[in-house]
Amino acid sequence: MKRRTLHDQYFRRAKREGYLARSAYKLLEIQEKKRLIRPGDRVLDLGCAPGSWLQVAAELVGPRGAVVGVDLTPVRPGLAPTVTAIEADAFALSPADLPGGSPFDVLLSDMAPxxxxxxxxxxxxxxxxxRVLDLAGDVLRPGGNLAMKALEGAAYRELLGRAGGLFRDCRGYRPRATRDASTEIYVVGRGFRVGG
Ligand SMILES: C[S@@+](CC[C@H](N)C(=O)[O-])C[C@H]1O[C@@H](n2cnc3c(N)ncnc32)[C@H](O)[C@@H]1O
Known part of the structure; x- marks a missing residue:
């Protein structure tokens, strides 16, 4: 019951603080712990709708940064001028189709099947x-950072092992805003090694 109350608090807090979804607090917590995004960064957010991670990323990169979002469904209107959202399948886009081109400093994926x-x-x-890790080689700069949602299970260790070879530091992180019953975890990588 206590955890449930906590989760309801995230929902109410998102409404109060103007975030489009409670998932905003997952990225805010990942950022607080791992410092993935810096002012001036260019961020690519895959599976970005309705747009709460776009809101958080835009706040973190500030007016000199840029945030590009991709989703099969549209984002809510009224996002910051530094945000561009594209309606598309993330895996059908070529890096050259992305506004401003590649590479990006940070790759985010909150995509869920x-x-x-x-x-x-x-x-x-x-x-x-x-597939997101495959894409990283085309869109993420050397030294760049990643946060990617995964659903834990038998093949998770193998995924983490592969990601561990691609980043200087890579761990699974479960934010407090993730619901109790969920198997959701975020693979957080810092320091992308090209060809790693
Ligand atoms: C949990 S929601 C993302 C929430 C978002 N981070 C936010 O804070 O507003 C997952 C999204 O992934 C998108 N998605 C799933 N597969 C995708 C794909 N192949 N290409 C683009 N978007 C995809 C879904 O349409 C859905 O909007």
Whole structure:
């Protein structure tokens, strides 16, 4: 009951503080612990709708930075002028299609597969994550940072092992705003090693 109250608090807090979704607090907590995003950075956010991570990233990069979001569905209107959102499949875009081109300083993915409520969710999430890691080689600069949502399960260790080879420092991180019953965890990597 206590955790549930805490989660309701995130929902109410998002409404009060003007964030489009409670997931804003997951990125804010990852940022507080891992310092992934800096003023002036260019950030690419895959699976960005409705747009709360875009809001947080825009605040963190400030007026000299830029945030590009990609989602199959539209984002809410009224985002900061430094944010550009594209309606597309993240894996159908070529890096040259992205506003301002590549590379980016930070790659975010809060993409989730359509869930069936069974084991297949985990494997679809692992497939998504491996595709994000493939994409990192095309869109992330050497030394860049990553935060990527994964659903934990049997193939998670293998994913973390692969990501560990691509980043100087890489760990799984479970924010407090993640719901109790969820298997959600974020793979957070710092210091991208090209060809790692
Ligand atoms: C949990 S929501 C993201 C919430 C977002 N971070 C926020 O804070 O507002 C996951 C999103 O991933 C998107 N998504 C899933 N697969 C995708 C794909 N292949 N390309 C683009 N977006 C995708 C979904 O449309 C959905 O909007």
């Amino acid at each position: 359509a869930t069936a409520g069974d084991l297949s969710d985990h494997y679809r999430s692992m497939d998504l994550c491996h």
